[in-house]
Amino acid sequence: MLFAACSASSFADTVYQTREDFLREEFGTPPPARAIWLDNAAQDKLKAVLGHPYGQARLRYWRADGKTAWILDEIGKEYPITAAFVVKNAAIERVRVLVYRETRGMEIHYPSFLQQFVGSSLRDDRLNRSIDGISGATLSVHSMERMARAALVLDSLTP
């Protein structure tokens, strides 16, 4: 896929938390960013959980205290949602929506929704628990589920 999705900006960007604030909140002093190259094998695994290869060939992540943090972008309806995931022991430990760009469906940033992901892990490329949807935010909910699965796959790919 040539020239796959870059982070796009829309007029409706709502920044709930900056990446730096998220990392400070999670790690105190954030560790230096590491990078993982998404080769064909990695992209195949990501495609299995995202439905498509990830839109770029290199991803930064942060590792400290036995956990990894990932900032991912995935299209909701029209624009990418930017979300942060912390993975520890192959399970989601924390999720935050950092930037929401769609005009409808921002309810996914509420902790009551995000809490459902905590503790979830991958089983046969699916989350091992079902995530309750939100009326009017179906595509955003699905986008968050895809990103959660991708974060778990990415964590498994790190050295």
Place this chain on the structure above:
Amino acid sequence: MGAVAGLFVLWLAASGIALNHSTDWGLDHKEIGAPWLIRLYGLHAVIPESGFRAASHWMIGTDARTVIDGRPLSAALPMPLGLAVANDLLFAANASRIIVLDAQGRLVDTLQTSDLPLSTIHRIGQGDGVVVIADSQDHRFASRDGLDWAPYGNKVSWATSQPLPADIRARAAPYLRPQLPLERILLDAHSGRIIGPYGPFLVDAVGAVFMLIALSGLWIYLRHRLRSKQH
């Protein structure tokens, strides 16, 4: 007359159903750039006269689209500052972002200023095997891959805007023409806006005629029933 009315109703119903399912059917992402349609909307292509060159690569940008080596980026890089090549990677920058591509034009990474040692990019250029960025105070940092940046004091060839060769403009032209989402076109056709400011009034008028026909039919039916009861 009846056939025309029937076709009109069919069109309204079909376009209404399509609009209801535009997301599921991907109509909101399908872009249409047919020249006659774009003219109908009063839009026209503006191909820039200049762009940025790095080695054999060219970047052309408008506010809506950025084209590198004849291929469009999926998200535009507004107000580009330049293009640089290092370590077989292509770096396209504006004040707040660097898009990193590989030699085949695949997206490698998108660097925000939070990934960089500068809060704003003022210039981008090439040093000795490295990409170099500088802010307005001329603090310069260099990197081979966009991951690790270090202060840089050697000679830099800064990216500058250059006149575009005709063949480069021609390759980019198809991607720089305005396009509209099919959903928008359907919506405008459904509402009548596609034929101009009076289009919605025309559709309103046709709707009013249909209501009159329906009401007159109802009236005839009720009158007929009333007369039947009287007999």
